[in-house]
Amino acid sequence: MNPQTHNEKPTMIESNSPPPWYCRLDGEDGVSALKVSGSDRVSFLNGQLTNDITLLNPESTMLAGWCNNKGRLVTICQLVDWQEAIWLLMPSSIIENVKKKLGMYVLRADVQLEIAEATLVGLGDGADVDTAELNGNVYADENGFIVKVVSDPTRSIYLIPDLVDVDNEDIDEVEPGYFWLRGIQLSLPRLHPETQEKFVAQQVNLDLLNGISFNKGCYIGQEIIARTQNLGRIKRRMYSYTCAHNELAEPGSTLLADGKPAGQIVDTVSDGNQMYFTAVMSIDKHLETLQLEADTHATIHIEHGERAYAIPE
Numbered sequence: 001m002n003p004q005t006h007n008e009k010p011t012m013i014e015s016n017s018p019p020p021w022y023c024r025l026d027g028e029d030g031v032s033a034l035k036v037s038g039s040d041r042v043s044f045l046n047g048q049l050t051n052d053i054t055l056l057n058p059e060s061t062m063l064a065g066w067c068n069n070k071g072r073l074v075t076i077c078q079l080v081d082w083q084e085a086i087w088l089l090m091p092s093s094i095i096e097n098v099k100k101k102l103g104m105y106v107l108r109a110d111v112q113l114e115i116a117e118a119t120l121v122g123l124g125d126g127a128d129v130d131t132a133e134l135n136g137n138v139y140a141d142e143n144g145f146i147v148k149v150v151s152d153p154t155r156s157i158y159l160i161p162d163l164v165d166v167d168n169e170d171i172d173e174v175e176p177g178y179f180w181l182r183g184i185q186l187s188l189p190r191l192h193p194e195t196q197e198k199f200v201a202q203q204v205n206l207d208l209l210n211g212i213s214f215n216k217g218c219y220i221g222q223e224i225i226a227r228t229q230n231l232g233r234i235k236r237r238m239y240s241y242t243c244a245h246n247e248l249a250e251p252g253s254t255l256l257a258d259g260k261p262a263g264q265i266v267d268t269v270s271d272g273n274q275m276y277f278t279a280v281m282s283i284d285k286h287l288e289t290l291q292l293e294a295d296t297h298a299t300i301h302i303e304h305g306e307r308a309y310a311i312p313e
Contacts, residue, residue: 021124021172032092037085038111052213063211071224072197119160122179151308186308194252208309240303254293
C-alpha cells in the first residue's frame, strides 16, 4: 500500500477500519525524523523553536513550531529526547527544506543535523506496546521508541533507527490517509510545502496545544507571536471541515464566503467520496456558508464533535 502525495492521486482512506491498525509512514505523505545531536542541542533548539525545550526529557514529548523572522511557521514538529539526541518528527515533504534552513543558524554551536535513515510506522489504538510499559507518553529502548501523538491518545508513532520492512499479519494495515484523517478530525495541524511560512503559530492553534511557551527567552519570530497573543483576540483560527467533493483540494487553496476570500486550507485527506480538511479561517466567518474557490458548488460542513481542545470565540 503506497501513500499518495498531493501531487498525485488523493490519499484514499478506509474510514471504517477497525482498531487495532498500523500504517507505513514512508513516502512524501509520511513522517520523517530530523535528528539533532551535539552538546549544544538543547540551547540551540531553545533559541529556535516556540516551546521550552529545557522541559523535554526522555519520558515526555511536546509540540513546537519553528518560524521565520516574521513569525510564520516553517514547520510544526513533535519532539522526543532519545539516545543523546532530540528527534524532530515532521512531514517528510518539508524536512529537507527545514534541515537546510535550520542549518544556517548552527554557526559555531556544537550541533549536528541529520535526516535519520529510519523506519516510521503509525499505530492505532491497540496496535502499540502495553500501556503498562509506557513512561509518560514515550516508550523507548535501544531498538527505537514509540511516542503518543500529542493530544491524541489513540495514535502513536513508532521509530526504528534503520530501514526495515514492516509487516504484521495480526493487525490491519491501512493507508497513511487513515492516520492523517484522525489528526484532521481533532484539528491537529500539519504543514505542507504549499503552506510553509503562511501562518502565525496561533492561527493553527499551536498555543491551544501547548506548543508555545510565553515564559522562555528569545527565539526566531517571538516578537510577532507575543504581539499576536497580547492583542487580546486572535482573529483567525484553524477549524475542521468536511466537503462533498471527490477530488483532493490542494493545501493552501482558498475558501470563499459570500464570494470573497475567507480562509485557507491547511491539510486535506479524501476517501474518494468526500474530503476532510482543516482550514485557517476568520473567526467571524468560520460558521458561514463556505465554498471552495476551485469548485463553488461543493457543500462544506464544519466538524463540531472531536476537536482535541476548545477554541476561544
